[in-house]
Amino acid sequence: MAGKKNNKSNSKDTAKSKEEDKAGSSETGKGGKLKPATSINVRHILCEKHSKKEEALEKIRNGAKFDEVAREMSEDKARQGGSLGWKVRGSLNGDFEEVAYGLTTSTTSSPAVGEVKTSHGYHIVMVEGRK
Template structure:
């Protein structure tokens, strides 16, 4: 019994260092349901961001501004760790789950080799 207790304490300590999300990820949080708005130009992305701040729904802004997956409201579906480019993945796994009606998104937009992304997460597993 004593070794189990020690192992639990060590594991708990590691999670505290890495942040609270790490514990959830180790329990199966290895995929996120992602929506994004992708714009090649930063100016267009900032314009999309201002529409979100005005209260426009995320999927509507994606249809109007995104250069990728616009017809599906920016829905990329379920994405796993390792299937996204570095900065996009870091942001996606750091965001809390939210809805298109009241999204919690990346502000400022995330820059990758594809352009500028406004990202939101609809689910985690």
């Protein structure tokens, strides 16, 4: 009987893995390209100086959480962990938006980041959700 129980839990694990695979691939279409989104939940770290942006990026690469680095180093007035909230396409700076909409979703503890320079300074960008 113990063997049957293990088989059941293995099939549940397999089913769960398939669901997780579907969820993970829901943002990519054929050819691995991102499906078009009409809005994204975006965070950023804004630094006036390139050297400060590089320092923040190094902290993230070394395992620091994105939101914690944003609170510590971002020069943006709204320092809520760098959260800009949900933004619809067309509501952000063109270059910033292009980078942001090109990113896959990730978490603050393991962020997939992009970088862009705008008239405001140097940004490190991550996306937490896509619709």
